[in-house]
Amino acid sequence: MYNYLTEEAIKILQDEIQHRKSVVRKKINEDLKEARAHGDLSENFEYKAAKRDRAQNESRIRYLDRMIRTSKLIKDETTSDEVGLGKKVLVKFLSDGEVEEFKLVTTIETDPLNNLISIESPLGKGIYRRKEGEEVMITSPEGEYAVRIEKIMV
Template sequence: MYLSPEGLKKLKEELEKRKHSRAEIAQKIQEAKALGDLSENAEYQEALAIQSFNEGRVMELEEILRQAEVISEEMNHRHEAVEISAQVKVESKFGNQQFTIVGSSEADPVKGFISNESPLGRAFIGRKKGQEIEVDTPKGKVKYKIVEIL
């Protein structure tokens, strides 16, 4: 799994925040226990659900960070072909668009961050300026022409 230095920092910060919230969550569980009958105690059930989600996310973040390959500064140079960390300007029937190719944990298609593992990301990887590709999308087949690679 690939991460930019910024993505790595963001995930580490989230992990620390979640680890520090453990004490607060444990306190909420204790307070909810004090309210009485646990089988009908909505506050207790909610606190347990929050704890479960938090612990699951801690484990997920630790695994991502363990497997992460950080994109080096050398990879951030001007790209000859599309690769991870490249910004790609394209033309399609939807007009001009710009995407940044990132690892899956940093993907945010709404903001233009496309995972290298997505169909669109896989189609762009290795392509060069001027090349055209056709990708199956939820909106049907779309042709993209690579205008610029940054």
């Protein structure tokens, strides 16, 4: 399974890796050094917390690196009248008539609470490369529902 990422998304991941290696790692090492100076490591909470933080940081670095290595670079090759990456779209849910605005993004940029939906989500897959006025059946784990593309914005 690939992580579909744009060049911009890969840059965001690389920046986070660099930050974690140069800033976060350095701070954690300072915390470890200070905690060691307190003496008895077997009952030293600060030492245990710093070791846990170091493990979490290194794990995140490995995860981000793996995400980049296994990613599939995608470019938005949609026309201006098609739903594509980085475009906002008004979607009408035909079952209740509710209209919501979404922005189609890559996996790492997804934020459902702010209506940033992944191109890999059921709704994202369903509306990708569709045009205004098209009705689409979306199949999700909760069942099927119909939507119509009301408007595409850049």
